[in-house]
Amino acid sequence: MQLSVGFLLALLATASARRVVPMTIHRQIAPEGLPVRRRGTLRPTLQEDLGNNMTVGAYFAEVEVGSPPQKMTLHIDTGSTDVWLLSKSADLCTLTVLQSLYGKCKDTFDRSASSSYETLSLNSFEIQYMDGTGASGDYFTDHVNVGGLNVSEVQMGLAKKATSSWGMLGIGYNTNSVAKEIYPSIVDQMYNQGLIGIKAYSLYLNDLEATTGTILFGGIDTEKFTGTLKSIPILRDEDYGTITHFNVSLTSLSTTSDVSGTSENFVPSSSVPVILDSGTTYTYLPRQVTAPLFARLNAVDKSLSASNPIVFVDCALLDTDPNLYIEYQFAGPDGPKIKVSIADIIFNDIQSYVDSGALLTPSLPFPKSRTCSLGILTSESGDVHLLGDTFLRSAYVVYDLSNDQVALAQSYMNATRSNVVEIARNASGRWVA
Ligand SMILES: *[C@@H]1O[C@H](CO)[C@@H](O)[C@H](O)[C@H]1NC(C)=O
Numbered sequence: 023m024q025l026s027v028g029f030l031l032a033l034l035a036t037a038s039a040r041r042v043v044p045m046t047i048h049r050q051i052a053p054e055g056l057p058v059r060r061r062g063t064l065r066p067t068l069q070e071d072l073g074n075n076m077t078v079g080a081y082f083a084e085v086e087v088g089s090p091p092q093k094m095t096l097h098i099d100t101g102s103t104d105v106w107l108l109s110k111s112a113d114l115c116t117l118t119v120l121q122s123l124y125g126k127c128k129d130t131f132d133r134s135a136s137s138s139y140e141t142l143s144l145n146s147f148e149i150q151y152m153d154g155t156g157a158s159g160d161y162f163t164d165h166v167n168v169g170g171l172n173v174s175e176v177q178m179g180l181a182k183k184a185t186s187s188w189g190m191l192g193i194g195y196n197t198n199s200v201a202k203e204i205y206p207s208i209v210d211q212m213y214n215q216g217l218i219g220i221k222a223y224s225l226y227l228n229d230l231e232a233t234t235g236t237i238l239f240g241g242i243d244t245e246k247f248t249g250t251l252k253s254i255p256i257l258r259d260e261d262y263g264t265i266t267h268f269n270v271s272l273t274s275l276s277t278t279s280d281v282s283g284t285s286e287n288f289v290p291s292s293s294v295p296v297i298l299d300s301g302t303t304y305t306y307l308p309r310q311v312t313a314p315l316f317a318r319l320n321a322v323d324k325s326l327s328a329s330n331p332i333v334f335v336d337c338a339l340l341d342t343d344p345n346l347y348i349e350y351q352f353a354g355p356d357g358p359k360i361k362v363s364i365a366d367i368i369f370n371d372i373q374s375y376v377d378s379g380a381l382l383t384p385s386l387p388f389p390k391s392r393t394c395s396l397g398i399l400t401s402e403s404g405d406v407h408l409l410g411d412t413f414l415r416s417a418y419v420v421y422d423l424s425n426d427q428v429a430l431a432q433s434y435m436n437a438t439r440s441n442v443v444e445i446a447r448n449a450s451g452r453w454v455a
């Protein structure tokens with residue numbers, strides 16, 4: 023848990039002087055009947071009857087909006103930037119026919135019950151996610167209480183129409199908002215209002231078996247990772263000439279195992295740009311990487327199946343090769359390395375569908391009675407590549423929008439201790455890990 027040289031921290035004694043906003047996050051299985059959020063694809067999502075059990079959960083945070091405050095449970099998304107809420111009168115929240123398709127509304131916002139609600143522009147909010155879900159309505163501002171702190175004048179969308187049964191806490195770059203003009207994001211507002219000393223936050227999703235993790239705005243918890251936090255630059259979006267996503271360079275991916283040894287690097291000669299996206303459940307990598315990886319894991323790739331995109335893998339791997347890890351490295355041979363245990367990415371969640379014949383199963387190189395699914399899939403050619411929760415649970419990640427860098431260290435899962443420090447900056451405004 024050491025911090026490398028040059029990493030600037032202010033270890034401040036009193037909590038009141040510490041400009042860190044902590045928030046507990048919860049992993050929740052999607053409500054019944056909901057398809058999994060699979061942002062890496064524009065193809066149809068899983069059939070609904072499968073949706074329920076295929077889900078390994080998404081991460082949610084509780085905030086309070088308006089005066090008096092209304093409690094909202096929102097999906098945390100580093101891959102998008104707009105914060106939006108479901109209106110109490112949204113079509114999805116009032117029509118059962120829509121609820122049978124997309125699920126019941128989780129929390130809804132009653133604008134007329136908030137004295138601080140201010141409409142910004144009617145019908146100008148419209149967002150579409152890569153999994154096909156979306157929302158549209160008005161832009162408004164109101165106060166948002168995050169982790170006990172009052173962030174005022176936060177611009178948000180109020181969904182009057184939605185195909186997602188929960189609202190979103192988008193915490194990406196403000197250049198990635200769907201609004202016609204760039205506006206200050208909720209993270210910008212926390213910084214502008216002096217609640218945090220830097221536009222940066224750390225995300226600790228924790229173990230797959232754990233139900234809570236944390237997000238720390240403006241801070242780092244040095245007890246939640248092992249080794250050194252190493253920072254790497256964020257890559258520019260070529261289409262916009264600016265940074266829009268947490269896009270980083272994956273330079274190596276290999277497997278290590280005490281049974282079968284270490285594999286070669288599966289990343290082609292150059293590197294692969296990948297986006298760190300907490301709003302995506304799985305990980306999506308290009309075929310050049312997944313083909314040799316899946317061959318190594320004896321997995322059968324049906325990622326591009328229109329109805330049920332699944333990578334089939336032998337559940338027995340968990341017993342025969344329990345210390346098999348996938349090792350990701352970023353930004354070259356000196357960059358941060360993150361090991362992901364196969365125990366965290368092999369899911370025993372499709373067997374009943376295989377048994378009942380509900381899932382068309384390809385011919386498999388292992389007994390049908392041992393069918394598991396893998397949390398890494400092949401991205402469609404031309405699509406972006408995403409490191410979703412099946413990567414992010416293994417990493418402690420500091421997303422630093424002030425300095426356009428991301429710092430990564432191996433997550434210390436199930437950590438029970440905590441040591442929160444504010445991320446501070448030196449005179450030239452830099453912190454470097
Ligand atoms: C949040 O701050 C605003 C002023 O910026 C204030 O009007 C409002 O009452 C505060 N809300 C809460 C819940 O403290």
Ligand SMILES: *[C@@H]1O[C@H](CO)[C@@H](O)[C@H](O)[C@H]1NC(C)=O
Nearest residue numbers: 229230231232434435436437
């Ligand atoms: C974390 O705790 C859960 C639940 O007790 C356990 O299943 C899991 O193996 C633990 N993970 C690690 C990495 O120790």
Ligand SMILES: *[C@@H]1O[C@H](CO)[C@@H](O)[C@H](O)[C@H]1NC(C)=O
Nearest residue numbers: 257258259260261267269295
């Ligand atoms: C990610 O980085 C690559 C390589 O620099 C770039 O071509 C691409 O446009 C970037 N994508 C996004 C969404 O930022």
Ligand SMILES: *[C@@H]1O[C@H](CO)[C@@H](O)[C@H](O)[C@H]1NC(C)=O
Nearest residue numbers: 074075371372373374375378
């Ligand atoms: C889906 O999961 C629920 C509980 O998690 C279980 O009771 C049910 O049998 C599962 N359905 C199938 C088809 O596996």
Ligand SMILES: *[C@@H]1O[C@H](CO)[C@@H](O)[C@H](O)[C@H]1NC(C)=O
Nearest residue numbers: 028448449450451452453454
């Ligand atoms: C701030 O930190 C950076 C990185 O360690 C260093 O290069 C720079 O010289 C420092 N600036 C000042 C004014 O201390």
